[in-house]
Amino acid sequence: MNWYAIALFVHIVGALLLFALLTIEGFTLRTGMTAAQMNRILGPISALAILVPGMYMVLAGPGWTGWAVVGLATYVLIAAVGAYTGINVMRGRMAARTATISWLVRTGMALAVVFDMTVKPDLIASAAVVAVGVILGVAAAVPTLRAVRPA
Numbered sequence: 001m002n003w004y005a006i007a008l009f010v011h012i013v014g015a016l017l018l019f020a021l022l023t024i025e026g027f028t029l030r031t032g033m034t035a036a037q038m039n040r041i042l043g044p045i046s047a048l049a050i051l052v053p054g055m056y057m058v059l060a061g062p063g064w065t066g067w068a069v070v071g072l073a074t075y076v077l078i079a080a081v082g083a084y085t086g087i088n089v090m091r092g093r094m095a096a097r098t099a100t101i102s103w104l105v106r107t108g109m110a111l112a113v114v115f116d117m118t119v120k121p122d123l124i125a126s127a128a129v130v131a132v133g134v135i136l137g138v139a140a141a142v143p144t145l146r147a148v149r150p151a
């Protein structure tokens with residue numbers, strides 16, 4: 001057992017928490033319930049658990065490789081768009097359909113980061129994987145974009 005292994009454990013717990021929060025967000029979008037209070041507490045805990053050990057591992061281990069840079073940039077985007085979506089849904093300023101697209105795209109991006117973190121491709125390939133995650137998220141949102149035509 002060493003500090004790097006413990007940092008990796010905390011980092012993975014943070015990533016699990018991120019996916020738990022995304023799952024709860026998807027559930028609340030469908031049911032119209034709100035999880036804002038819980039997100040306000042668990043969101044920053046997940047961010048700290050991902051970022052602090054993530055930075056430590058980058059500096060102690062592989063350095064700023066392509067996948068680490070793309071992982072950090074993508075995570076910042078996921079957190080910023082997530083906060084923007086949450087605040088606007090809470091204030092009634094965002095349609096459920098837009099919030100659903102935001103949720104699916106962030107889920108695709110988070111899955112892409114897990115791929116990058118485990119497979120560790122170079123910068124271009126890592127960014128391409130995130131682009132594929134975004135495209136899959138948008139593709140999954142297509143059924144919600146189609147207007148229902150009356151029979």
Ligand code: HEM
Pocket residue numbers: 008011012015018050051054055057058061062068071072073074075078110113114117118
């Ligand atoms: C969406 C956010 C993130 C998710 C879901 C995520 C997920 C993961 C997972 C599952 C692993 C384990 C990979 C393995 O052991 O094979 C890992 C490792 C790692 N992550 Fe992240 N991560 C995220 C963000 C970040 C960020 C922002 C950084 C850097 C600032 C980072 C740096 C690292 C490093 C250095 C490793 C260790 C790789 C190794 O030694 O094998 N991660 N991450």
